[in-house]
Amino acid sequence: MANALYGLGREAVLGGDIDWDADDIKCMLYDDTDYTVSIDVDQYVNTDTIPAAARVTNGISGNFASKTKTLGVADADDITLTTVSGEECEGIIIGKDGGDAFATASGTNDLLLADIDTATGLPVTPNGGDITIAWDAGANKIFKL
Numbered sequence: 001m002a003n004a005l006y007g008l009g010r011e012a013v014l015g016g017d018i019d020w021d022a023d024d025i026k027c028m029l030y031d032d033t034d035y036t037v038s039i040d041v042d043q044y045v046n047t048d049t050i051p052a053a054a055r056v057t058n059g060i061s062g063n064f065a066s067k068t069k070t071l072g073v074a075d076a077d078d079i080t081l082t083t084v085s086g087e088e089c090e091g092i093i094i095g096k097d098g099g100d101a102f103a104t105a106s107g108t109n110d111l112l113l114a115d116i117d118t119a120t121g122l123p124v125t126p127n128g129g130d131i132t133i134a135w136d137a138g139a140n141k142i143f144k145l
Contacts, residue, residue, distance in 0.1 A: 002118055005143060007040035009095070009113040013145070017096075018111055020074055021067045024097040025113070027079060027133065029059030029126075032090040037115050045095040045102060045110035056126060057086040060102060061133075075141035079133040084126040091117035092133065094142070114143050 012018040035054035042049050064076035098109025135142045
């Protein structure tokens, strides 16, 4: 699959349920052998959608900083994940932290927004060290609506 915005995530943006620059936005690394993206069905960052086996250890970021949305193009500071281990990571999920511990079992307030599985550095095999996610510096940055 190519990089895409989740259908229900786009709906959440248009409905005002995700506010890129005001909400807590995070990302999570995942292993695609344990999670198959269903871009128009998946809605929440929880274990009902993204199984625990698909989640890369220490592969969840803090809140994105310095977010911008100029002309519908989402951007933020690059992210560094520390002491990342586990299986090979083929993708990055971006979502809204709805206040119930992003990506936990319940996670019904954590809305999926974007899936990135085609980028420089992917796939990556964690080795216990840091992984830096450097967002694209091109015209579409992280993603473009």
